[in-house]
Amino acid sequence: MKIVTVRRISQVFFFLLFVWFCIVSTVGERFWQLRGWPINWFLQLDPLVAVGTILTTHTLYWPLLWALATVVLTIIFGRFFCGWVCPFGSLHHFVGFLARRKKKVSQKIQLNRYRKAQGIKYLILVVFLAMAAFPSLAATLQTGLLDPISLITRSFNLVLVPIADKSANLISVPQRFYEGAWLIFAVFLTAILLNLVIPRFYCRFLCPLGALFGVIDGLAIWKIGKKTADCVNCKLCEQDCEGGCEPAGNIRISECVLCFNCLDGCKHEVIGYQTRKSAAGETLPDISRRGFALSLVSGLFALGAVRLSNKLGSNWHHKVIRPPGALPEEEFLKRCIKCGQCMRVCPTNVIQPAGIEGGLENLWTPALNNCIGSSGCQLNCVACGQVCPTSAIRPITLAEKRGVGEFAEAGPIKMGTAFLDRNRCLPWAMDKPCIVCEENCPVSPKAIFTREYFSTIRDGILMVKDFREQRIETVENNLISGKFATGDYYCAIENGRRWKITANTQNSIEISSENISGKILAESSKIKIQIRLQRPYIDIEKCIGCGICEHECPVSGKKAIRVSAVGETRSEDRRLLLKG
Amino acid sequence: MSDKEYSNFGRRQFLARAGKAGIAIAGCGIASYLLYDPTGPRPGVKVEDLVTLADFSVPHKTGQTMSIVQGSDRAKTVDKAIESLGGIERFVKPGDTVAIKPNVAFATPAMLGATAHPQLVAEMVRLCYKGGATKVIVTDNPINDPTSCFTLSGVGKAASQAGAEVVLPKTHLFKYTTLTDGRLIRNWPIFYGPFYKADKLIGISPIKHHHRAGASMSMKNWYGLLGGRRNVFHQDINTIIAELAMMVKPTLVILDGTEVMMTNGPTGGSVSDLKRANTLIASTDCVAADSYGCGLLNLNISDLPYLAKAEKAKAGTNNYKSLNPIFATVS
Numbered sequence A: 001m002k003i004v005t006v007r008r009i010s011q012v013f014f015f016l017l018f019v020w021f022c023i024v025s026t027v028g029e030r031f032w033q034l035r036g037w038p039i040n041w042f043l044q045l046d047p048l049v050a051v052g053t054i055l056t057t058h059t060l061y062w063p064l065l066w067a068l069a070t071v072v073l074t075i076i077f078g079r080f081f082c083g084w085v086c087p088f089g090s091l092h093h094f095v096g097f098l099a100r101r102k103k104k105v106s107q108k109i110q111l112n113r114y115r116k117a118q119g120i121k122y123l124i125l126v127v128f129l130a131m132a133a134f135p136s137l138a139a140t141l142q143t144g145l146l147d148p149i150s151l152i153t154r155s156f157n158l159v160l161v162p163i164a165d166k167s168a169n170l171i172s173v174p175q176r177f178y179e180g181a182w183l184i185f186a187v188f189l190t191a192i193l194l195n196l197v198i199p200r201f202y203c204r205f206l207c208p209l210g211a212l213f214g215v216i217d218g219l220a221i222w223k224i225g226k227k228t229a230d231c232v233n234c235k236l237c238e239q240d241c242e243g244g245c246e247p248a249g250n251i252r253i254s255e256c257v258l259c260f261n262c263l264d265g266c267k268h269e270v271i272g273y274q275t276r277k278s279a280a281g282e283t284l285p286d287i288s289r290r291g292f293a294l295s296l297v298s299g300l301f302a303l304g305a306v307r308l309s310n311k312l313g314s315n316w317h318h319k320v321i322r323p324p325g326a327l328p329e330e331e332f333l334k335r336c337i338k339c340g341q342c343m344r345v346c347p348t349n350v351i352q353p354a355g356i357e358g359g360l361e362n363l364w365t366p367a368l369n370n371c372i373g374s375s376g377c378q379l380n381c382v383a384c385g386q387v388c389p390t391s392a393i394r395p396i397t398l399a400e401k402r403g404v405g406e407f408a409e410a411g412p413i414k415m416g417t418a419f420l421d422r423n424r425c426l427p428w429a430m431d432k433p434c435i436v437c438e439e440n441c442p443v444s445p446k447a448i449f450t451r452e453y454f455s456t457i458r459d460g461i462l463m464v465k466d467f468r469e470q471r472i473e474t475v476e477n478n479l480i481s482g483k484f485a486t487g488d489y490y491c492a493i494e495n496g497r498r499w500k501i502t503a504n505t506q507n508s509i510e511i512s513s514e515n516i517s518g519k520i521l522a523e524s525s526k527i528k529i530q531i532r533l534q535r536p537y538i539d540i541e542k543c544i545g546c547g548i549c550e551h552e553c554p555v556s557g558k559k560a561i562r563v564s565a566v567g568e569t570r571s572e573d574r575r576l577l578l579k580g
Numbered sequence B: 001m002s003d004k005e006y007s008n009f010g011r012r013q014f015l016a017r018a019g020k021a022g023i024a025i026a027g028c029g030i031a032s033y034l035l036y037d038p039t040g041p042r043p044g045v046k047v048e049d050l051v052t053l054a055d056f057s058v059p060h061k062t063g064q065t066m067s068i069v070q071g072s073d074r075a076k077t078v079d080k081a082i083e084s085l086g087g088i089e090r091f092v093k094p095g096d097t098v099a100i101k102p103n104v105a106f107a108t109p110a111m112l113g114a115t116a117h118p119q120l121v122a123e124m125v126r127l128c129y130k131g132g133a134t135k136v137i138v139t140d141n142p143i144n145d146p147t148s149c150f151t152l153s154g155v156g157k158a159a160s161q162a163g164a165e166v167v168l169p170k171t172h173l174f175k176y177t178t179l180t181d182g183r184l185i186r187n188w189p190i191f192y193g194p195f196y197k198a199d200k201l202i203g204i205s206p207i208k209h210h211h212r213a214g215a216s217m218s219m220k221n222w223y224g225l226l227g228g229r230r231n232v233f234h235q236d237i238n239t240i241i242a243e244l245a246m247m248v249k250p251t252l253v254i255l256d257g258t259e260v261m262m263t264n265g266p267t268g269g270s271v272s273d274l275k276r277a278n279t280l281i282a283s284t285d286c287v288a289a290d291s292y293g294c295g296l297l298n299l300n301i302s303d304l305p306y307l308a309k310a311e312k313a314k315a316g317t318n319n320y321k322s323l324n325p326i327f328a329t330v331s
Helices: A003-024 A041-045 A047-057 A062-077 A080-085 A087-100 A105-111 A116-133 A148-164 A181-196 A201-206 A208-217 A261-265 A289-307 A329-333 A341-345 A383-387 A398-402 A436-440 A548-552 B003-007 B011-035 B074-084 B118-130 B146-152 B155-161 B220-225 B230-247 B286-296 B305-312
Strands: A223-226 A271-274 A351-353 A366-368 A417-420 A448-468 A471-474 A489-492 A498-504 A508-511 A526-538 A561-564 B066-070 B097-102 B135-139 B165-167 B174-177 B188-191 B200-210 B214-216 B252-261 B274-283 B326-329
Touching (some): A003 A041, A003 A261, A047 A062, A047 A208, A062 A080, A087 A148, A087 A181, A087 A201, A116 A208, A116 A289, A181 A201, A261 A271, A341 A351, A417 A526, A436 B230, A498 B305, B066 B286, B118 B135, B118 B200, B118 B252, B146 B155, B188 B220, B200 B220, B214 B220, B230 B305, B274 B286, B286 B305
Parallel strands (some): B066 B326, B097 B200, B135 B165, B200 B252
Antiparallel strands (some): A417 A561, A448 A471, A448 A526, A471 A508, A489 A498, A489 A526, A498 A508
């Protein structure tokens, strides 16, 4: 079998494996659901994730040890990951192939030539790593914006899978929604369409992971090169060169993605995969000292500029409600790679990709939006922390989330606090019974409690014409028949006594028989029609900010009860109540 | 077009082109005529194709409308309760498709009593097959995430292990209905799909405290049939519960008071919210079942206005004693 055939099989295999992991990232027990599938494997193999978190946290989180395997294999074989494994790379490879399929050989050679701009990706890498590396300035992990594995994971899980599953509902019962998914899609589509301009545009010019491999590739033991200088220079080796690394000339070894198309294309057996240097010479990454310095400084200042919004200080955004188990904000931003795994796995779909309202760094990080999904954050669920590849959301246990057992002293994890908007709440603002929020509060005892209030309705003071047994006839004869018979209306008299209304006509009301003795209502005395309301209150000590109340509140659009992140336990400086 | 072609443009070509143009013009004209809308859009609610939930009830048998069984083992009490009403054969005929609607509203474990007990659901499924059912469906449209509710409550697993098909509330299973004598259920989506092909309908619900409605029992269990923004009905909870009892005519309801949620309902969340009452009620009249059930919550019938409303609407009786319920005890 030809080596390019083996490569194609490998690409198809890893691409399908990636798609499979996207499908099985569904909480459940069936074989096509989460169970024990290693859905983070591609993210763990990704050394950019490992290097990035090492720079920000100075530790290597254990599942990311997989990246060591990738690095070791890269040192031995070169950029095999790009050409053989990376699902995003394979996608570009395929689209680029389709786009140039019918072009002439000369055009193909022209398309796949080396361009100086391929050095841009190294500068992008430097910018990202500069932002990550200097804790004195801030240290934030933004590699996820362009890290190909984060990018394709996010694009598949938050855009393509929900669209594909929209009408079939095979993967999830209610349709999945992701706020701002259009932007994720726009980035993905742009990256794909750029293959029509230049094949593997993303890999060659933008990919920071490719750049990292390019740097490591300088150490590679085996590499592509000319076995002898005895070459007719037909350039056929360059017609399908995926990396644009000019194997015919002075090969740019760090651009080579190991596609082996040159080996396959060479009719004179000049090209080899060898330990020797190419007979025609080879060069390493094309980064100038000036470019490096400029991008380093740019990265540092860019981060400084972003942090000037003070979104980590007093100007933090109250709607950035992090999932349970999320680290304190600063530590969180050092680890989150915006891969979207937590958003994908969340069974209620409440974890959403954030926009930039919480700061530019916040883009595509997870935040709870209780207006989307099938419920707020479910009390008995810790799925997000279990799948987080970098432990930006810690893999907490149910006991820790709920503050029971050994965590009883620490208490439950609060994601925020619910606040009642009394101007929108039905029992508070509109004299209508409701308390859906109270009913759905999952905490025991409930964090939402009610106080009974009897509110005299508009035009609700009536004059008695006659009173017999349980029936009061009124002077007014314009009541709406049956309106007060819902079980929530009461008739009150001046001394404070009150009876439930069981029925009414246009000019009479019937009251329940309890506690009535004798004739207690004189003619021409006043009665009040009151509605019994249970007005909700929030016990801030009990509220965990799960948002189920907000999700269920019938005042839709802008809910009458809304969670904001203040009071979250992960951060001391966002605490609301005094301790103890 | 070159000069030569231009000069050769003869009558024949002209006619061909004129013909094509004519067809195109006629096509546009016909399409405009067919699509012509002289009024423009009108305001108001579009009335969907309405469906009506079938009547699943079985013929009345005096003295065998309701049974109340004491015992701690749900499988045994439900067996006894159904046996004393005439056996499962009275309710399930060979070849029937039976839909079971347990209350699976919340994603909480069975031990917290906020959902129908999996053991009870499994036993009911088994009984239905014993009665000759060819298919048993277990379904609900929960409040929390549907998949999580069926998984965490254990109802999903118990039902499928007993051989039932679990149907989750997918969007296409909802259809609009209007309750003829109803005020609230008008042109409203209900979870119709699983009940469309069913011959029988059995409701299974625990007895729970409910802060707004007073109690959540077998009538309130039908809330799970409502789709759309059903929470708005809490403004008039008694009317909606009564209308649900009018809309749903079940074969049988099982009201489970083995453990009663006395406080913090309807979600509960702690075993301390539960009280053991070791009582299970089976009835063909859900109003009667609830009028007995409220006693286990230390409530009077007048505390639950929906009972009177449902009786007034002839959905059942709230004077369960008039049915001469059968009392039994199993050990």
